[in-house]
Amino acid sequence: xxxxxxxxxxxxxxxVAFFQTYDLLTRVGDFLGEPLLQEHFIITxxxxxxxxxxxxxxxxxDEEMEEAxxxxxxxxxxHIPIKYSRRAKLYYVRLYGFKWVxxxxxxxxxxxxxxxxxxxxxxxxxxxxxxxxxxxQIVKTKKLGDGAFGDVYKGILRTGLMESREVAIKTIIGSIxxxxxxxxxxxxxxxxxxxxxxxxxxxxxxxxxxxxxxxxEFAQGGSVLDAVQAKPGPSVYVRIKYCHGAALxxxxxxxxxxxxxxx
Numbered sequence: 526x527x528x529x530x531x532x533x534x535x536x537x538x539x540x541v542a543f544f545q546t547y548d549l550l551t552r553v554g555d556f557l558g559e560p561l562l563q564e565h566f567i568i569t570x571x572x573x574x575x576x577x578x579x580x581x582x583x584x585x586x587d588e589e590m591e592e593a594x595x596x597x598x599x600x601x602x603x604h605i606p607i608k609y610s611r612r613a614k615l616y617y618v619r620l621y622g623f624k625w626v627x628x629x630x631x632x633x634x635x636x637x638x639x640x641x642x643x644x645x646x647x648x649x650x651x652x653x654x655x656x657x658x659x660x661x662q663i664v665k666t667k668k669l670g671d672g673a674f675g676d677v678y679k680g681i682l683r684t685g686l687m688e689s690r691e692v693a694i695k696t697i698i699g700s701i702x703x704x705x706x707x708x709x710x711x712x713x714x715x716x717x718x719x720x721x722x723x724x725x726x727x728x729x730x731x732x733x734x735x736x737x738x739x740x741x742e743f744a745q746g747g748s749v750l751d752a753v754q755a756k757p758g759p760s761v762y763v764r765i766k767y768c769h770g771a772a773l774x775x776x777x778x779x780x781x782x783x784x785x786x787x788x
Contacts, residue, residue, distance in 0.1 A: 550602065554648025558607075558630070566607040566616075566626055570645050573601045603645050656717060656729035658682070663731055663738055665694055674698070675736065682728065682740055692728060693744070697737040713739055719781060723774030 550557065550571040558568050607616055607626060615622030616629050618640055623629035633640055634647050665678040675698035682692045716727035726742040746752065749767050752759055759767075778784070 549651045552649060554646055555651060556647045556649070557651045558626070568605045568607060568630070568640065568647065570603045570605065570640065570647055571601060572603045572643075572645060603641065603643070605641050605645065656727070658729040658731040658738075658740060660731045660734055660738065663692075663694060663740060669693065672696075679743060691743045693725075693741045695739040695741065697735075697739075715783065716741075719778070719783070721774060721777040723770045724777060 549555070550569065553571050553573065556568050556570040558566055605618060607618055607629065609616050610622065613622060615624060616626050617623070618629065618633075619642070621629070621632065621638075623632065630647065630650075632638070634650070637646055639645060640647055662683045664681040664683070666681060667679040669677045669679055671677065672695050675696040678694040678696065680692055680694045681689050683689045713727060713730055716725075720726060725744060728740045728742060731738040731740065749771070753764065753767070758764075
């Protein structure tokens with residue numbers, strides 16, 4: 526049985542921002558929500574208009590430019606915690622308590638009531654993205670192997686009432702450090718923009734509850750290594766096709782500024 530926290534995340538329409546998708550907040554008052562600890566949430570609101578893109582000094586390296594951009598974003602955004610009183614069993618930010626986070630957010634939005642002491646008003650909710658999946662959509666059918674953070678499965682993704690597709694599912698098992706969490710989701714965000722016949726495509730992420738699941742395109746036919754080591758092995762022509770396909774995929778990744786390992 527799912528906890529109330531999980532049920533709430535499933536039924537509400539506010540984006541669950543495990544990915545730092547703050548670029549979606551384009552107008553003053555735009556907001557998105559994300560879970561922190563159990564029964565605690567945080568609302569990120571655009572407080573000021575985005576700064577005009579100023580030309581950075583030529584002597585700045587990529588890391589310094591990224592840090593400058595991050596600082597500008599932080600100055601324009603407000604991160605407001607939503608707290609939970611276990612005694613009263615209510616969610617609150619300042620003056621008003623609500624049984625559900627959705628009720629608290631809608632009340633403040635509809636009545637234009639300040640969400641914090643600085644007078645931050647929430648206006649437009651950023652909706653769930655198509656890559657954000659629910660665990661109920663995913664069915665694991667066969668274990669394929671072990672990944673860096675957990676197990677990898679073959680499974681089914683339900684995309685509609687009568688529609689489904691075969692997928693590969695990477696599960697994140699156990700607790701991971703904040704650095705590992707950031708690395709994992711940075712990898713997933715990168716994969717979202719990679720579209721090529723010879724590169725496995727990211728379909729989405731289910732992060733409403735544990736274990737977190739990364740859902741990817743399922744590569745039919747198994748691994749190249751298994752195919753090459755099979756008896757009898759593939760012909761020279763087929764082996765060349767394998768190499769050609771891998772080279773095309775690597776060429777595409779290189780053009781996207783992505784380095785690949787474990788080939």
